[in-house]
Amino acid sequence: MSRKAKINLISISLSLAATLIIITLLLLLINKNPIEIFSIIFSEVFASGYGIGQTLFKATPLIICGCGLAICFHASLFNIGAEGQLNAGSFVIAIIALQIQDLPFPLILLICIVCGFVISGVFGLIPAYIKVKKDVSEVITTIMLNFIILALINYFLVDFFAVKSTMRTQELNDNNMLFKLSEFIPFFKGSSLNASFILAIIISVISYVFIYKTKFGYRIRAIGFNETASKYIGLKTNKIILISFFTGAGITSLVGINFIFGYKGFYEAGFSNNIGFTAIAVALLAKNNPLGIIFSALLFAILDYGGLSINQLVPKEIMLVVQGIIILSILSIDKLVTQYFERRGAV
């Protein structure tokens, strides 16, 4: 295990180094000063409590969604449908929260978490069921379900729930919101960082224990490594695939807790801004390790927030290029490093 961890660490560091080099070259190519740009990003993100708070705030949904995806990925299910799944759950969270505003806040939160989890989970269960029964690739079904879910939400939102001439629901009462961390830690003053960040860390720890320390986690990963063998070993592979897809997709709904209870107080069409896709990269970068996902989510949050700060100098879309390069280099360098160690070390 520790050897594996070492190999992972080396390959991730090498990939990040490669990305840095490529980006430097790219900036030079378009005649910008890389040092200037890197230092702006650095000072914007790290120089103030506000910057750090905003970065952690942006990392929150990525951690949550990344952990959900990691569970799917461990079962070798390439879930590309997180964007749809998390929106379905978040939408339902907002709708239900508005209906039960008079209940005590902890109860509202609990009901919303359960309902959101189930709704997102069910939308994960559909492609998993089709895969298990008819062997249809989940890549296709999940990506198609994204369109269906988002269109359905738009329909319900516009026709029934939206505030007139907007694309959002009504707002929750102020006393039904999660606390901001700046209330306790003045350092983060002004940032939107809220209690959801703590929730995200808890989810990450629970996911880690679930995947690596429980019997069920061992079974999920076994299926991911070798489904045929798992079947012959006597595992109920179909049931495990369904449960892990339900759980993974369910977790993505909690992204809505951050946005609705921690930030805006309502659901808004397009709020997720492709978190469901970015989280794929976040999970990949961390090799699907939920604790690692905290760090890779932070990296992507730095890129995201830092991107805003350099918008006058270079288009902030350059950060998307950075994300793409990270994924490509992770995938290619990982193979090289693993091969190198196998050739050197294995018997």
Add this chain to the structure above:
Amino acid sequence: MLAVEFSNVCKKFGNFSANENISFGIKKNSVHCVLGENGAGKSTLMKILFGMHIPDSGSIKIFDEEVKFSSPHDAIAKKIGMVHQHFMLIDDFTVAENVILGNELTKGIEIDFKSVNKTLGELIKKYNLNIDPHRKISRLSISEQQKVEILKLLYRESEILIFDEPTAVLSPVEVAEFFNVIEEFRANGKTIILITHKLNEVKQISDKVSILRRGKLVHEEENVNNSMDIRTLSSAITGNATLSETMEKAGVQENNVIVEMTDIKLKRENVKILNGLNLTLMSGEIYGLCGVEGNGQNEIIDIIAGFENNYEGGYKNESENISLVPDDRIRKGMISEYTIGENIFLKNGKTNFISQSTLENISKEIIKNYDVRVSDTNSNLGSLSGGNQQKVIIARELEPGNELLIFSHPTRGVDINATLFIHSKIIEERNKGKSILLISSDLDELAGLSDRLGVLYNGKIVKTIDSQELKNGFLKAGDITSNDALNVPLYEQIGKLMIGITN
């Protein structure tokens, strides 16, 4: 003239010496067997010869010319060819397409299939390969696929042919056919290198053997007029001379029927696979099932394991849980990425949570009780040798103490020591009163262990041989090193039944 000459070849992986100062020659126009246990270094040596590994020191000469290979490409250019244990074929391509892949003969921009087919036709005829170049690989049996691999080497005009355990997957009749092809090669001036575990085959076909043990060359012997002594070979391989120890079987109490299959019929994709199969498994017995692969063995397993429910006929199973040791350990038997402990916990874990130290303790216990040889308790199962992997799989399946055990090719590709250990475990379970179904293509193994033996052909048991007949017809139980095994009349009879000859 020497076709291959190894001089002081050394190869280390980390601290482990896979090959240590190996020097020997392989004569042109001969059949040379390389023997040794799993992990003795024979695969490493062959991979060096085929350019897949680069030796740390030492030199190799091919036809008196010193060579340095950095990839199989270089070896192929020097007319070396290798048939791997796991075939490298593309299922959706035809025989001809597979053979020419990488060596396509073109006419303009098109592949010149006309002359390809002509060349292939000549080769097939010359070496009696009896195979249709237009058929798809997915429709060929294992032995036919092997012929395609051979054809590939011939098409590339290889002069030195390396075979890695070529007979492990073949039935006795197919083995005889394979040996005819080998004889034909020798007659045509080719050099053949065989890696194998089956000593009576070595005696039958080889001109010379080289035996490796723990990375060193320990024994070499010429086989003049098939005079080799199998006992000498096996003690050189294992390093000890006491091999013929056999386990006594306790008296059978054949009263409880555990599994009963009556007139089972099964179709898959409109092909009839089981055609009225009758099979009864009793407690306290080992029921051996022999037959050419693809005659319904896998489907019988699937029904008993509960993977297949769309059959007709009567099926009763008194055992709640079954233990299954599948035929293909890498693909079906284990999670290569998991440690020993993790593989055991996966199936037998009684708690929902597990700590690293508990897993380590499970590993240690299995290593001790099942004689698994491993340098690091926490290494992945995939990095162990085949015999040790198989011991772990058997440990996992025996630990729960289920009433019904299925062993499918339990010692395929496993060395002699591990084979003996696995056989003793199987007999031990039988003596505890367990019901055991043993599927194998190794007649020696079946004969040595089975209480009853069924011959499977075309989805049906065509003959059941009872224990008395087995005792009279075969040699001592478990004596896998017997010199005369191939000459027993019952073997011949079974061999014929397996391919559908009933007279």
